[in-house]
Amino acid sequence: MAQGRPSRDKRILRSDPEPPFPERVSMSIAYQPENPEILHKISLLFRDYFDHAEKKRRWNIREDVPWGQCNRSLNPAIADVMETFCAVEMYLPDYLAKLIPQVRANRGRAWMLATWGYEESKHSMAFGDWLLRSGMRSDEQMADLEKTVFSHEWDLPWDNARAMVCYTMVQELATWLHYYNLREQLAAEGGDPALHRVLTLVAIDERTHYDFFRRLVALYLEDDREGTLEQLRRVVNGFAMPAVHLLADSRKRTQEVKDLRVFDYDMYYYQVFEPIVKALALRKTDLRRHSPREVMLPTAARV
Ligand SMILES: [Fe+2]
Ligand SMILES: [Fe+2]
Numbered sequence: 001m002a003q004g005r006p007s008r009d010k011r012i013l014r015s016d017p018e019p020p021f022p023e024r025v026s027m028s029i030a031y032q033p034e035n036p037e038i039l040h041k042i043s044l045l046f047r048d049y050f051d052h053a054e055k056k057r058r059w060n061i062r063e064d065v066p067w068g069q070c071n072r073s074l075n076p077a078i079a080d081v082m083e084t085f086c087a088v089e090m091y092l093p094d095y096l097a098k099l100i101p102q103v104r105a106n107r108g109r110a111w112m113l114a115t116w117g118y119e120e121s122k123h124s125m126a127f128g129d130w131l132l133r134s135g136m137r138s139d140e141q142m143a144d145l146e147k148t149v150f151s152h153e154w155d156l157p158w159d160n161a162r163a164m165v166c167y168t169m170v171q172e173l174a175t176w177l178h179y180y181n182l183r184e185q186l187a188a189e190g191g192d193p194a195l196h197r198v199l200t201l202v203a204i205d206e207r208t209h210y211d212f213f214r215r216l217v218a219l220y221l222e223d224d225r226e227g228t229l230e231q232l233r234r235v236v237n238g239f240a241m242p243a244v245h246l247l248a249d250s251r252k253r254t255q256e257v258k259d260l261r262v263f264d265y266d267m268y269y270y271q272v273f274e275p276i277v278k279a280l281a282l283r284k285t286d287l288r289r290h291s292p293r294e295v296m297l298p299t300a301a302r303v
Contacts, residue, residue, distance in 0.1 A: 034106060038223045042108030042216065049212050050115055057208065059201050061126050070134040071192035078189055079136035081182060081260055082127055084244065084253040087149050089124035091243045092117060094154035099168075102161035109165070112212065119205050126198045133194070152246040157238075162220060163231040169213035170239055174263065174272050176206035178241075181262045214279055221280060233287050236273055 096117045103109035131137040137145075158164050183199035186192055220228040241263075244250050258264045277284055 035223060039106060041219055045215055046108040046112045061122055065197045066193050067133050069193035071190055072135045074192050075189040080256050082131055086124050086127035087145055087247055088243045090149045091154045092120050098156045123202050130195050130198050148248055154243045163235055165213060165216050166232040166235040169217050170235055172206055172210035172213055176203050176210055177271050178263050179203040185260055218280055229286055236287050237289055
């Protein structure tokens with residue numbers, strides 16, 4: 001855990017809730033054919049992922065959660081953070097609508113997004129069910145949340161599919177960490193077996209997503225080290241969680257997450273950034289900005 005360690009360079013994680021450089025975002029991502037060898041390797045990677053998920057990781061929202069054991073007197077701060085998580089997961093239509101066009105000619109990545117989308121769809125449903133069944137939110141409040149979410153459209157934080165696979169890898173590990181840390185807080189707040197189970201099931205999905213996207217980034221590093229490092233460098237130096245900035249009270253929501261010790265700068269550095277550097281057999285210097293403006297420069301659309 002990050003507690004007790006010195007605070008690191010906070011530029012590694014954006015502190016404001018604005019999206020990184022939205023002005024460069026475009027739906028018309030230039031299509032560049034990818035190396036057939038790498039396309040084949042990605043297809044195989046996806047099949048392994050899919051076969052394993054079908055056999056070992058499918059779960060059922062109704063049947064696999066002890067819904068009768070929701071704790072109705074849990075600290076309301078937990079419900080506030082769960083509402084934020086639920087809202088971020090609810091942007092799924094935008095995530096899929098924007099990500100799939102970038103990779104429509106890459107079967108492994110496109111089919112992965114279809115599978116990923118199915119798995120992600122369960123997350124907001126399970127979080128929403130907990131908010132309702134615990135009595136922490138009413139049907140009206142959930143309807144308002146849904147309305148808020150769909151009144152703002154999420155857009156790609158990065159302008160090319162190579163950067164987006166790097167972003168998704170980082171985002172999945174960071175998301176896993178949010179859910180893992182929140183689950184660890186539950187006992188101190190009186191416990192909630194239903195929420196504990198929901199967070200466990202969802203965290204397993206997020207960790208497995210991270211693992212897939214990490215393998216994908218490793219393949220791209222093998223195929224085009226410099227091009228992939230260039231995108232990864234931009235992503236890790238400008239990382240922000242998706243969609244939080246679109247929500248009402250986004251700063252308050254970010255603060256609530258920090259106050260519960262669920263996610264902060266040091267956690268990002270020690271438990272997301274450093275493990276990724278290690279897992280990809282990189283050095284931190286590989287990801288250091290070459291110039292302070294590097295992440296601000298538009299890059300050519302790259303697959
Ligand atoms: Fe999720
Ligand atoms: Fe995920």
